[in-house]
Amino acid sequence: MLLPILLLAAAGFTVLTTEFVIVGLLPGIARDLAVSVPQAGLLVTLFAFTVACFGPFLTAWCARFERKRLFVGILLLFAACNALAAIAPNIYVMGLARLLPALGLPVFWSLASETAVDIVGPAYAGRAISKISFGVVCATVFGIPVGTLVGDALGWRAAFALLAVLALAKALLLHLYLPRTPRHNQATSLRGxxxxxxxxxxxxxxxxxxxxxxxxxxxxxxxxxxxxxxxxxxxxxxxxxxxxxxxxxxxxxxxxxxxxxxxxxxxxxxxxxxxxxxxxxxxxxxxxxxxxxxxxxxxxxxxxxxxxxxxxxxxxxxxxxxxxxxxxxxxxxxxxxxxxxxxxxxxxxxxxxxxxxxxxxxxxxxxxxxxxxxxxxxxxxxxx
Missing domain, CATH: 1.20.1250.20 (MFS general substrate transporter like domains)
Structure with missing residues (x-):
């Protein structure tokens, strides 16, 4: 059952790159959208604090849904939002393009981790999640620098367009190869x-x-x-x-x-x-x-x-x-x-x-x- 975990890791790469790639693109975004770099930097704060404020509640609510459909839906959301960022005409549209994926990131990361543990068993939770975390590390090692290089060569909009394509491709791979996993009974109880x-x-x-x-x-x-x-x-x-x-x-x-x-x-x-x-x-x-x-x-x-x-x-x-x-x-x-x-x-x-x-x-x-x-x-x- 290694393939499903690797697919989740690949999807995690796209999800985490979407969050952090903007750091290397801020100067270009600020110039094109006619705002200061500190104002553009608020897009980073918006993403992080949205995750912090809404992540637990959304995860608790979404835990009732079948994992495969949920993960595919989140990747499609990331594809759409990155595409919106690529064509954003102003800082407000760009803010919307950052807000929506911030709602999906904690749901994906939390439930993908749980799914990995379901596949391998709790005794090997750390090793299973380390494979998914490999996508996070790769986002830091390769995703952010490569995104910055693409932005320097082709413009920051091209970097978000590339992320949109990657998210769409990984949604398709998850749809084709990720097995369905049973929902946890306790996950349906928000009070619990x-x-x-x-x-x-x-x-x-x-x-x-x-x-x-x-x-x-x-x-x-x-x-x-x-x-x-x-x-x-x-x-x-x-x-x-x-x-x-x-x-x-x-x-x-x-x-x-x-x-x-x-x-x-x-x-x-x-x-x-x-x-x-x-x-x-x-x-x-x-x-x-x-x-x-x-x-x-x-x-x-x-x-x-x-x-x-x-x-x-x-x-x-x-x-x-x-x-x-x-x-x-x-x-x-x-x-x-x-x-x-x-x-x-x-x-x-x-x-x-x-x-x-x-x-x-x-x-x-x-x-x-x-x-x-x-x-x-x-x-x-x-x-x-």
Missing amino acids: QFGILRSRLLQGHVLLSVLVFSGMFTVYTYLADILERLAGFDGARVGWYLMGFGAVGLIGNSLGGRAVDRHPLLASAGFCALMLVGLIALVPSIHSTYGLIGALAIWGATQAALFLVSHVRLIKAAPQAPAFAASLNIAGGNLGIGLGAIIGGRVIDSVGLAGLGYAAAVLIGAAVLLALGLMRMRGPTATS
């Missing part, structure tokens, strides 16, 4: 799914995701600026470093998939502790080629691992409603992305780019302490 929110342990898991993603994106949002202004790299060299940063994430994705199956919270604490090393070493090693590569490699690998670990951690924390739990992680993660960008901006304004790594390290350090605290809530034999 929202009931898990009463758990203090689950609330702690969601807060942990917010802290982890806030820490990561406090500095990752401005990594290109750090490499240009502090390291003195030109645009081409920055691009190669960013691609390398994503490439080491393939290693982290594999390690995270194995570690989270053994002990989710310990994996969270361990990868966060390793990330601290990379974040703290970033600025001091900025003018040392090998030192900088080492710091970025540690950071990139642990960041990719934590994407996966956080996702599986929530699923295992609420096995009675795994898709809804996954949507809570996605909501918390996107809230963290938005908060991290805001925090990073404030740090730049107050102490400069050199302070970003240390500010992020404070948040990640708090995540380590919270993960250890959640382990004590469950006792020494905790596995989630």
Whole structure:
């Protein structure tokens, strides 16, 4: 049953590239739509906060539907919205083209993860989801840089047109080859799914995701600026470093998939502790080629691992409603992305780019302490 999981990974590549590709296209969008770059940047905030606000509720409601039809429908929605973005005449239409797929992303990611677990069994949840997460990593390694290159060569509209074609093609592949999976009986009960929110342990898991993603994106949002202004790299060299940063994430994705199956919270604490090393070493090693590569490699690998670990951690924390739990992680993660960008901006304004790594390290350090605290809530034999 490897093919269905690979197809879901390929679809995830398109879904996540749609969310993040806009970062490299903002200058061109701003020029063509006659707005400032900060105004165009609100399209990023719109997407992230829409996911955070509506993701859990939409996932709980959509869990009642048959998975194959739902996934095909979401990919068709992404195809239509990317096509709309490609022809958007103004920022308002572009905003609509970003809002609608933001509603579909958490539903797809949460239920695709649940479907993968259904296929392989809960004992191998981490490894199955790591295969789907491979599409996420590839979106970072290849999707975003390639989208930016297409935008530079043919214009930003061509990048969205290409994504529309890819989404349509993957909708067809899912229609042809994805098997039908049974719906979970408890998924039809909205009350049953929202009931898990009463758990203090689950609330702690969601807060942990917010802290982890806030820490990561406090500095990752401005990594290109750090490499240009502090390291003195030109645009081409920055691009190669960013691609390398994503490439080491393939290693982290594999390690995270194995570690989270053994002990989710310990994996969270361990990868966060390793990330601290990379974040703290970033600025001091900025003018040392090998030192900088080492710091970025540690950071990139642990960041990719934590994407996966956080996702599986929530699923295992609420096995009675795994898709809804996954949507809570996605909501918390996107809230963290938005908060991290805001925090990073404030740090730049107050102490400069050199302070970003240390500010992020404070948040990640708090995540380590919270993960250890959640382990004590469950006792020494905790596995989630």
